[in-house]
Amino acid sequence: xxxxxxxxxxxxxxxxxxxxxxxxxxxxxxxxxxxxxxxxxxxxxxxxxxxxxxxxxxxxxxxxxxxxxxxxxxxxxxxxxxxxxxxxxxxxxxxxxxxxxxxxxxxxxxxxxxxxxxxxxxxxxxxxxxxxxxxxxxxxxxxxxxxxxxxxxxxxxxxxxxxxxxxxxxxxxxxxxxxxxxxxxxxxxxxxxxxxxxxxxxxxxxxxxxxxxxxxxxxxxxxxxxxxxxxxxxxxxxxxxxxxxxxxxxxxxxxxxxxxxxxxxxxxxxxxxxxxxxx
Numbered sequence: 507x508x509x510x511x512x513x514x515x516x517x518x519x520x521x522x523x524x525x526x527x528x529x530x531x532x533x534x535x536x537x538x539x540x541x542x543x544x545x546x547x548x549x550x551x552x553x554x555x556x557x558x559x560x561x562x563x564x565x566x567x568x569x570x571x572x573x574x575x576x577x578x579x580x581x582x583x584x585x586x587x588x589x590x591x592x593x594x595x596x597x598x599x600x601x602x603x604x605x606x607x608x609x610x611x612x613x614x615x616x617x618x619x620x621x622x623x624x625x626x627x628x629x630x631x632x633x634x635x636x637x638x639x640x641x642x643x644x645x646x647x648x649x650x651x652x653x654x655x656x657x658x659x660x661x662x663x664x665x666x667x668x669x670x671x672x673x674x675x676x677x678x679x680x681x682x683x684x685x686x687x688x689x690x691x692x693x694x695x696x697x698x699x700x701x702x703x704x705x706x707x708x709x710x711x712x713x714x715x716x717x718x719x720x721x722x723x724x725x726x727x728x729x730x731x732x733x734x735x736x737x738x739x740x741x742x743x744x745x746x747x748x749x750x751x752x753x754x755x756x757x758x759x760x761x762x763x764x765x766x767x768x769x770x771x772x773x774x775x776x777x778x779x780x781x782x783x784x785x
Contacts, residue, residue: 608671614678618646701776
């Protein structure tokens with residue numbers, strides 16, 4: 507009977523398979539697996555895997571407004587019927603690209619739900635989730651699917667040049683110069699940008715917020731990339747009592763701000779799925 511591998515051992519196996527992908531965030535030399543605990547570059551910078559299988563590739567310890575409670579709430583809400591429309595359109599967008607056995611980087615993956623679902627739909631993909639929040643990556647690493655999880659900085663991606671077929675950037679800040687560096691010439695960035703009515707019911711509860719406008723985000727995208735396709739996702743979803751607490755906790759909109767106490771009966775999902783390239 508074969509020994510069952512630990513999460514750390516399974517993660518090391520994945521890093522061996524992806525040996526051409528990663529580089530040192532300190533000196534930019536290739537990272538390779540060293541036994542028994544992690545990765546090392548040619549300059550002997552070592553990065554040890556956590557026992558639950560994720561790799562910390564950050565040189566600093568930045569504070570994040572995205573904590574464990576937010577990510578737990580987001581996982582529950584995003585995996586529910588409320589965001590079903592988003593997932594359906596995302597799957598179709600990725601399927602149309604046909605990356606097959608390609609490398610997909612989720613830059614700003616949070617709690618990792620999207621990549622977990624993508625693996626179930628497209629098991630041949632090589633999936634990498636990266637986020638600056640250690641709380642988010644710790645939660646992401648609890649998924650059972652064979653996915654590489656890294657704590658890392660979007661402004662200094664720990665990936666070699668031209669290794670990714672797709673970069674996902676879902677409701678997260680972007681760094682287009684780094685996306686261009688790591689993306690293959692034939693690759694795509696898929697970015698999800700909130701529309702003006704996204705979560706408007708939550709915004710209405712916040713007493714000191716201003717109306718949201720995505721014009722600056724869209725203009726920045728157009729200045730850096732060529733838009734290939736835009737899919738609009740817009741609908742209202744009923745909010746049952748089970749999710750009342752989580753929809754408040756899942757967004758930094760409500761952090762340290764005054765809130766109205768009335769319940770939310772429905773939630774507006776207003777999102778733009780933008781597929782774009784650097785060609």
